[in-house]
Amino acid sequence: MREIQQYIKEKAERLEERLTVYMEESEEVPLRLREAMAYSLLAGGKRLRPVLVLAVCESLGGNEEKALPFGCAVEMIHTYSLIHDDLPAMDDDDYRRGRLTNHKVYGDAMAILAGDALLTKAFGIFAEASLQAGLEEKTALSLIREGSRRTGGEGMVGGQVKDILGESRSVNLEQLRDIHRSKTGDLIVYSVRLGAWVAGASPVEMDALTRYAERLGLAFQIQDDVLNVIGDREKMGKPVGSDEEKNKATYPALLGLEESRDWVRRLVEEAKDLVRSEPGIDSTRLMGIADYLTNRDQ
Amino acid sequence: MREIQQYIKEKAERLEERLTVYMEESEEVPLRLREAMAYSLLAGGKRLRPVLVLAVCESLGGNEEKALPFGCAVEMIHTYSLIHDDLPAMDDDDYRRGRLTNHKVYGDAMAILAGDALLTKAFGIFAEASLQAGLEEKTALSLIREGSRRTGGEGMVGGQVKDILGESRSVNLEQLRDIHRSKTGDLIVYSVRLGAWVAGASPVEMDALTRYAERLGLAFQIQDDVLNVIGDREKMGKPVGSDEEKNKATYPALLGLEESRDWVRRLVEEAKDLVRSEPGIDSTRLMGIADYLTNRDQ
Numbered sequence: 001m002r003e004i005q006q007y008i009k010e011k012a013e014r015l016e017e018r019l020t021v022y023m024e025e026s027e028e029v030p031l032r033l034r035e036a037m038a039y040s041l042l043a044g045g046k047r048l049r050p051v052l053v054l055a056v057c058e059s060l061g062g063n064e065e066k067a068l069p070f071g072c073a074v075e076m077i078h079t080y081s082l083i084h085d086d087l088p089a090m091d092d093d094d095y096r097r098g099r100l101t102n103h104k105v106y107g108d109a110m111a112i113l114a115g116d117a118l119l120t121k122a123f124g125i126f127a128e129a130s131l132q133a134g135l136e137e138k139t140a141l142s143l144i145r146e147g148s149r150r151t152g153g154e155g156m157v158g159g160q161v162k163d164i165l166g167e168s169r170s171v172n173l174e175q176l177r178d179i180h181r182s183k184t185g186d187l188i189v190y191s192v193r194l195g196a197w198v199a200g201a202s203p204v205e206m207d208a209l210t211r212y213a214e215r216l217g218l219a220f221q222i223q224d225d226v227l228n229v230i231g232d233r234e235k236m237g238k239p240v241g242s243d244e245e246k247n248k249a250t251y252p253a254l255l256g257l258e259e260s261r262d263w264v265r266r267l268v269e270e271a272k273d274l275v276r277s278e279p280g281i282d283s284t285r286l287m288g289i290a291d292y293l294t295n296r297d298q
Numbered sequence: 299m300r301e302i303q304q305y306i307k308e309k310a311e312r313l314e315e316r317l318t319v320y321m322e323e324s325e326e327v328p329l330r331l332r333e334a335m336a337y338s339l340l341a342g343g344k345r346l347r348p349v350l351v352l353a354v355c356e357s358l359g360g361n362e363e364k365a366l367p368f369g370c371a372v373e374m375i376h377t378y379s380l381i382h383d384d385l386p387a388m389d390d391d392d393y394r395r396g397r398l399t400n401h402k403v404y405g406d407a408m409a410i411l412a413g414d415a416l417l418t419k420a421f422g423i424f425a426e427a428s429l430q431a432g433l434e435e436k437t438a439l440s441l442i443r444e445g446s447r448r449t450g451g452e453g454m455v456g457g458q459v460k461d462i463l464g465e466s467r468s469v470n471l472e473q474l475r476d477i478h479r480s481k482t483g484d485l486i487v488y489s490v491r492l493g494a495w496v497a498g499a500s501p502v503e504m505d506a507l508t509r510y511a512e513r514l515g516l517a518f519q520i521q522d523d524v525l526n527v528i529g530d531r532e533k534m535g536k537p538v539g540s541d542e543e544k545n546k547a548t549y550p551a552l553l554g555l556e557e558s559r560d561w562v563r564r565l566v567e568e569a570k571d572l573v574r575s576e577p578g579i580d581s582t583r584l585m586g587i588a589d590y591l592t593n594r595d596q
Binding site for chain 1: 388406419425
């Protein structure tokens with residue numbers, strides 16, 4: 001457990017460095033906008049998604065340096081979605097990771113535009129990094145197309161819409177899963193697939209890793225709900241029980257706390273089995289990350 | 299003049315059809331989100347940017363069918379920028395093209411997400427259309443990278459930021475040009491370059507067309523400011539004189555009305571000369587479009 005924490009920490013630091021370079025390089029971006037982008041992008045956090053990009057690439061013997069820009073782009077997409085989700089028009093959150101949210105510091109207009117700019121930048125990096133990594137044309141363009149699908153109206157953005165619409169009516173377990181499959185699952189799956197693409201995974205490996213990621217994504221979301229019930233304010237950096245206040249459907253509310261935790265454990269075991277049984281995948285880190293996610297307390 | 303109007307109308311209809319197909323095809327997008335996206339995307343308008351994609355492609359003897367998806371993607375980016383610009387947190391406009399703005403109909407949250415989804419979709423189409431059009435790998439990826447730069451923090455989004463920051467202080471002519479170069483110019487230039495890429499323009503042709511587009515973009519913006527002063531409410535679909543009310547810097551305010559109109563005429567002549575002098579470009583339509591933009595009254 002300590003070893004994987006150390007691994008994640010090291011990868012997160014590498015990502016942080018590269019993300020800082022991306023922000024510093026953007027000299028043609030107006031300073032105020034660049035500050036707003038960097039404020040949220042460089043605010044720390046688990047960096048789960050880009051760490052997955054790197055870890056999956058490594059697990060297949062791929063070149064980490066080639067995977068790094070893809071990880072950064074994924075983190076930009078994740079960050080833009082958080083900035084927009086926190087807006088008064090959406091979740092209206094004042095704090096994120098223990099600091100004021102973007103719009104509380106820079107105002108709503110700048111927060112919207114910082115999100116737009118991060119999203120747009122991400123697709124530019126996908127293209128540039130594909131050129132640099134020498135990916136095959138079809139691979140590179142398919143990867144960008146899938147990125148659009150998994151993060152847009154069919155994926156992450158669509159999930160946020162379903163989540164908002166779900167607040168005003170009662171949602172059952174199947175609907176809740178569907179919301180999270182797109183809202184948080186798609187980007188996690190995409191991160192894993194990016195790492196696999198860069199490393200040149202075989203179709204069988206790609207399939208196993210995709211299913212690993214699907215389980216990881218769901219486990220991560222259930223665990224988030226569980227922590228929202230039992231966590232404490234300091235550790236989460238946002239008021240605990242806020243889901244309940246908003247009358248949001250959660251796994252603990254639908255299944256109970258113990259059943260939810262059991263499900264997380266089962267999903268993690270399935271995820272680990274999937275990567276362990278593929279001979280071409282060095283599954284050590286990927287299993288460690290899955291375990292880490294169930295044992296985390298924030 | 300009537301001929302070019304007819305030409306633009308026909309192309310706009312083709313685009314409208316294809317845009318409608320894109321919206322209808324998006325079955326995995328939640329219905330409410332799809333409605334919000336389609337509301338603004340299919341709201342008519344001049345379709346100047348995608349018409350330029352098609353006209354430039356045609357002027358080089360390229361295949362219009364291949365250019366069509368690129369035109370649609372550009373229109374999605376333009377539409378997303380309008381939806382976000384109209385938000386209460388930004389320009390707070392209630393009407394656009396004579397109809398209620400997106401957030402007035404669907405609410406602020408859905409308007410933000412509809413914009414996000416349109417932007418994300420556009421990059422997916424760039425990738426897919428590049429695959430379908432059989433563009434060279436380097437061309438396709440460079441095109442996507444340039445799209446990110448011209449529409450993100452270095453381009454269109456950055457221009458909107460400069461515009462917002464400019465409202466609170468006095469802006470001189472050079473600064474105003476700089477704002478518009480990125481806020482509206484970059485997407486117009488990109489549209490022209492997309493059409494040229496698809497048709498396989500030579501570097502010299504690409505250069506001439508880029509400079510044509512730069513002049514067109516600036517002329518278009520100055521003309522917009524002029525029309526804002528002299529137009530009438532019905533024709534513009536928004537209250538005339540609204541720039542003045544917001545104390546926004548405009549070309550007529552800085553240069554006077556006559557000087558502004560003269561500048562538009564000079565820019566259009568320059569633009570026409572640039573395409574007329576390239577033997578590989580059939581400049582008829584491109585000159586017609588340039589003339590049309592100066593003579594338009596809306």
